[in-house]
Amino acid sequence: MDAPDLSKLKIDRNATPSGGNPQGRRRRWGRIAIAILIVLGVTLAIATRLRGPVSVETVTVATAYPSQNYTLLNATGYVVAQRKAALSSKATGRLEWLGVLEGSRVKKDELVARLENRDVAAALGQASANVQVARANLEQGQAELRDAEQAYRRSQELLQQKFISMATRDTALARYNKAQAAIAGLRAAIAAAEASRQAAQVALDQTMIRAPFDGVVLTKNANVGDNITPFSSATDSKGAVVTIADMDTLEVEADVSESNLSKISVGQAAEIQLDAFPDLRLAGVVSRMVPTVDRSKATLLVKVRFIERDARILPDMSAKVAFLSHPVPPQDEKPVTAVPGGAVVQRDGRKVVFAVKDDKARQTSVSTGRKIGELLEVGGIKAGDKVVLNPGDKLKDGSAVAPAKK
Template identity: 50%
Template sequence: MPEDDVSKLRIDKSKVSIRRRRGGRLLFWTLVAGACGLGVLLYRMGILAPAVEVTPATVQYLYPSQAFTVLNASGYVVAQRKAAVAPKITSQLVHLAVEEGSRVKADQLIARLENEDARAALDRTRAEVELARHNLDQARAEFENALQDYERSRRLIVPGYITQAEHDAAVARMKTARAAVAAREAALRAARAARDEAAVAVGYAEIRAPFDGVVLTKNADVGDILTPLGAAANAKAAVVTLADMNSLQVEADVSESSIGQVNVGQPCVIQLDALPDARFSGRVHMIVPTADRTKASVMVKVAFLEPDPRILPEMSAKVAFLSREVGADEEQPVLSIPRSALITEGERSTAFRIRGDRVEAVPVRVGRFLGSAVEVRVGLEAGDKVVVDPPASLRSGSKVKSLEG
């Protein structure tokens, strides 16, 4: 009987093995189902989904005037009133009163040349004028004396107190004295003309500004020999180059095929490469009535509406020809994105902002439409990247691949 009791304590291993096999399969399929569910969840969240190829665009500031720009052209700032100030005589430069950047008024002294010979000639002609004046005074005195003798002779010839020969001599002296006075008057006029000529020659040594302007370049220094033609060895022709800054205009080249879109008086916006943050209002001043066959273009001169001391000749410029005037509320730039980056559902607008290799849906508040762009007032900042023409499958958190090209 004890043996029977011991046998009852034995475990049936076949039943245990079946239970273990069934429990392992259940755990395996449970893990598989959980992995699949997690995969589907991660895919829907965009974590396991393949990267979506998108075209990015940068959120940037845009001037409203760009929405009604009909044509763009490039050119240079050119002074329409410009002069290379040069002397009319050949001499040595002894004094220079200006330098680059100096502002001068009309008739202001710019430079002085050596002119001792001209001054000496002026002194001589002044003395000759004095001499001619004294000679005239002497001739007039002699004429008065001869005229008195003639009057006495005329009264005495009738009663016969003097002979006819004496009377004829008195008449001749009177005529001679009269001619001498005329000759002395002519000599005085000639002396005065010579004096004035000498004074002009002295003035040639003083080089003065022909108009109000700014000195652009200094072409000579004290000690240089200046000559009108500049043909002599080591000689200079111009002393300075002067420009009237109030006459600055942009000379832009417009292609022949587009010149029909430009009209005299048309409003423009000018931007200088040297001042990228500044924009200047302008107006078409002139369409030059000839074409450049080498460039197939026509020159258009655009005047600045308001002068600015920062604008300098020969600066490169870009001109935007507008279809209408810029309004008071259109002068400042506004933040903008392409209209194709905007998703509108009812009154709600959204854009996909790119963060690294993923996107996030950002609610935005928009303003006016500016051609192919739209103003963004709230939601984005300058420099952000947004998706242009987002695909319908794109979700917030989706992985993306940017197509920069």
């Protein structure tokens, strides 16, 4: 085999190297950069998916009342009516008419119910007739007295003229004295008859059950046809027909531990919260402290009177009482939004919270105010929102989050 002739090889210095076009090189590097970015984006997305949402502890934005800052003591109790009465009859009989239902409002001396009273009404009529008879007898006695007086005077004149004897004049005098004595007896008979009529009237009134004060009917314990007795120990009988309460005298009775009595005094300001209406706060004042300690519970009964009233308050409602160091000023009567202090952090020189929406942490700027107990007053978010408690520096706006398992 012949050896190659190397003498024919040479370098052509005028030839253009392949790919030497500058514009082509730039395009090639651009494609490479785009490919690298795509690979990085896909890698980051895959890493994010593999990593999953950030586990965080969340709290709910609450409403707080500034009065918590000067609350000395909290206690629980019940709403009661200071003036309350179970209406019954002193008489015994069958309930004939009932004019109220539960919730009915009654005025003082208004007729609420009536027992059968025909026999008592008849006795009253008879007593009234006896009064009329006694008065008629008095008129008759007075007529006889006038006649006896005239006869006596004539006998006196005739005796002076000696037309009659002394015995006849004495007879006229005796008749006159008897007529005078009869008048006194007839007047006493009238008084007795009027007393009997008054007793019959009282007996009739006892069959009428009336309201002793303005109030509201709380319970209805009997129906028409029931037997009513002053004491309901009899079989198939009722004692009280209805129970009424004066709603203007409602107050809260709360048990306070004897170890905390130094924090309470009569006239002290208080704030009342009803379990039925959690958003309702009413001003109150300590009206009385019962001077007896319950030995079994080591508590004292404290009565708190409502200063502010609400038509929805009913007896026996559960209530919470906050005993305050001073009355609530007008600017502190309305609630404010608040969160635990750990939910507020600094980001880029601003105070923010991370609100959780659609499983994402949304950075929200807020303004802060005073501390209310363990909470911090904030603005810029609303009550009921979920926020992250103690968010870390790695938590960013838009980060996927999931509630931490407790």
